[in-house]
Amino acid sequence: MAVVICPWCQSEIMQEEGQEPDKICPVCDNELDGYRTLKLNVGGADDQDYEDEDDEDEEPTIVSINDDTSWEEVDSFNDASDEELLQFEETVEQLLNEQELVPECPLCHEYMIECGEQLISANQFRHRVTDVIGEDVIEAPFTLTMYLCPSCFSVHSFLGDSHRLQVVRRLSQDPADRNGKGRGV
Template structure:
């Protein structure tokens, strides 16, 4: 019996010699043969494909380029900042200081980095709150406000209801108010 270490979840996989090696990790269901490593250095981005078949790479290249293009574009923008004389380490430490002082730190839905609170805004005057069937009042008041968060890595912008308006929605749905 031989053992393999899953590069994704770091779990030891024991497989029987008669059956042969596993193609997928039985714990995290990731492909064991298609593991890729991405090394990002201060000087640039390097992509190492260890044990990856060229034909398989060509078939999946369109998928990877489409999937990661937005995040890689953001990395290039940050690299442009450093090439223009900006200090990347100072930027990262400034982001960390801001995140430490935030009450909520949501993850970016695009790249999974933490987002910075940029401000808040009221819903537009044209907003007409709906009153769902079975409720006496709208889910959110007409004067509801949104918190605006910006991702420090890919600069994606997300909006969330402010805390008071979230509580209003919860009370309205649970009919406690």
């Protein structure tokens, strides 16, 4: 049984004997053909016999990363990384469980971890006074809540809670009240 690894999402796509290979990844809908595709044969003697029928004249290619490394050492590296990966996943899950807001990463759609706040001071922010409301949309200083994606490691920020309310109040004011011409005067 041949296995195709999607170069975009790293999903394993199993190919049954006699089945035509997929042209598009069923997980992420990206193209699988061409130079970006890695095909691996996985399995026991049955798969080896099937491979020999197709490629009778070709000899298998042996690739060695380091002649000094034994297979036992490679297995111990894999075990350590598996343990680290499991610990990483458990820690991420614990962090997500304690958050009130758990946004989804716009790039890979994994849940993001809140990692802190960034204070934007008046000298770091150049506001824009709009014609519609006659003042800036948000006034510095304000805070941004920073989120980190544990999958693709992108960082995204959202306006802090207290400053969201400030923006809502500014944008919900009556135009007459903004210009200082309140009704009923």
